[in-house]
Amino acid sequence: MDAATLAQSVLNGLVSGGIYILVALGLTLVLSIMGIVNLAHGELYMLGAYGVYYLCTIAGLNFFLSLLISTLLVGGLGIVLERFFFRPFRGQLERALIIAMGLILLLQNAVLVTAGGVPKASQSPFSGVLNISGVIIPYERLVTILVGLALVSGLFLLIQRTKIGQAMVAVSQDIDAAALQGINIDRISSAAMFLGCALAAVAGGLVGAMFSVAPLMGGFALMKGIAVIILGGLGSIPGAVIGGLIIGLIDGIVPPLLTTHMASMIGFGVIILVLLFRPQGIMGHE
Amino acid sequence: MSRGKLVKPLSYSALIILLFLVPLFITGPYWLHILILVGMNIILASSLRLIATSGQLSLGHGGMMAVGAYTSALLVMKLGLSSWAALPAAGVAAGIIALLIGFPFVRLKGIYFAMVTIFMAEMIMLTAEQWRSLTGGSSGIINIPRPDPIVIPGLLNMDFASKVDFYYLMLVLMLVTLLILYAIERSRIGLTWLSIQQAEPLSESIGVNTARFKVLAFCIGCFFAGIAGAFYSQYISVINPHAFGFFFAIYVVVYMIVGGMKRFAGPILGAFLLTMLPEVASPLRQYQPFVFAGVLMAVIFFLPGGLVSLPQQLKKLIKERLGHA
């Protein structure tokens, strides 16, 4: 593999990694604060993609504006879902699982019924590429990496510098102690769900713009998200970043050398190896 | 024996006889097929529940079924084994995989263990996709032979060319599975599992090797999933990695939880009703999943004990209403 191809693969890996990180962050936020695995996370990613598709490709709005609107809408949907579907089952793994399953069916089929099952290719919002000594960097991929970077940094700042971020940390560590300190658990759950779904929507919007949208596209994102948070540690934000980068880079570098399947297998193999020595994941606790 | 004690065994015997007589009334291959699927789902949901009695939730039952399906298909097609030997062998294969995974990860709690099982099922799927020489890769294996015929001269001649023969095979497998699951659950082993699920440190303090018991539950549950998989391969005769994916495993969990986790009959009821529901609602076509989702949510919101607790809840409701009257 020559240097240019390697660089290309690394770039692709970073793009994938960025997407995986965004999805995983959302999943891990909801997990650590609400104690449940939102299996419907992939569907919110899918809705974000469709949102951007309709606003940008169909209605012709500016890409970033479409992304923003779509993200806010999906985030808002997340708040509604938290209030009516997840709040009653906070901390109850089994029942929240079934609710999430029901939501998956509802959301997937709502899209299937309205938009149809055929994947729709989107017009790339950014044409043109950057050419650095033989390495081709399409602008849209660059945008993905930059948006990903911006959001991850933004999240870190939010967690560390704002009151609500600190409250989230408190709830994720000990929900009862946090409640005793006067933290409004319901509000924090809403915020976590909003953020989590928004992150998924951004990821979906970016992927949809780069490739295509389909009602069943969420399953792939969910699987990658779960793999990343198991590798990085359930509930750990830095873990999601590290895990996402590792899996993303594997998915970028391995396929040109071997096959896409091998990439997934190597990824899973790495995870299993890590779990054997550290069952809680790279940065997980207990 | 007092009359009260006779009622239960009699009604169960009557039910079983009725089940054997079903093909006399239902002859259409479509509904026979549905009933066969019901039986398979009952085996899957009930064996999942066995694992749950020890406090563990497995989301990887699909993967275990895949192990069983592929093992049986390969043993019959590549090694020429009789399908009747391949059936239990498939279960054992699934049990061994369960042991390999259970052993290192049994210490993980609730949600962590569940995630690892999702993951383990994905690995199995990927291995099946990748190991093309063995498993046929993404396209899977086709032309899996039917079960070897059962011939008892003068009495029985089952060549499995028709669905009726498969119905009876599934019925027998299901009844035997349920019998075994029930026997284990009602024994001291089952009691120990329940004690682990309720208070694991307490259990440890009185001498229970909780890790070993949890792995045991996991292996037994996966064994039966493997058997279901073997049956599936011999019945459908085509298998590929995508048939047993993550969503399939979630459906099994749905049957168990919506049916009711606390009672033995829960998964049976859940598997039956929820397998039938899409068929009964099929006139609604693309709106059918909404009905299904609606039923799921309704049960979770209003019947915490699952469908099997409906009679109890109704009784309570009526009592309360009458009390106020």
Next chain:
Amino acid sequence: MLEIRGLTKYFGGLAAVSELDLSINQGEMVGLIGPNGAGKTTAFNLITGFLRPTRGRITFDGKDITGQKPHSIAEKGIVRTFQVTSLFPDFTVLQNILAACHLKPKVGFWEATLHTSSSHKKEEYILGRALEITQFVGLDGAKDMSIATLPHGHKRILGIAIALAAKPKLLLLDEPLSGMNAEEVADAMTLIDRIWQGGTTILLIEHNMRAAMSLCQRITVLNFGKKIAEGSPEEIRENKEVIQAYLGAGEHAA
């Protein structure tokens, strides 16, 4: 019977238990007291395998049990109760004790699953034992009650009954009297005394000073993870360091 040498446990930089030496002879009832946070429950956790020691050795009946798993230590004869009431919440009182009769006799997997006559005999024996224990601790009136409706004092007694079901040679009681009213305390003290009279060696953590003094022949006092005194109840009562420890703890606790 139980020999502890140099037992130490660090959590991060903090020593919860530090160089503890303790010996318990067969047939004794020894008390372990000390202000809150002195490391008494940590010591229990270390002895029974719920925590691994950073350093030190624990020997029981001549065998080294340091760092073993809780269930194998229980098998060897050391059973503990929990400071925070730990019961099987979905079982009745009797079922709790039945479940706790796991160890003796051991019912094998195949005989249990196949419901052989030998397993039936064992279950009959277990039922008999469970009923005996229920009577012995005074709960046979409540034996079919669910845990939720049980008063606190009965719950603590049930905790002891569960431990008894495991046929301990050495019984570790962690604050059995906590949360009990005077009447319950008196009944519980009689019960503990009867258990001891029956030949069970007991190591007792108790905050109720009067109870500890009257039940135990020997008392060890811990403070900040270290043993600061050991002796008969009278000696301990007069010991200046012990009094200091409790007074000092009282000041800081405010």
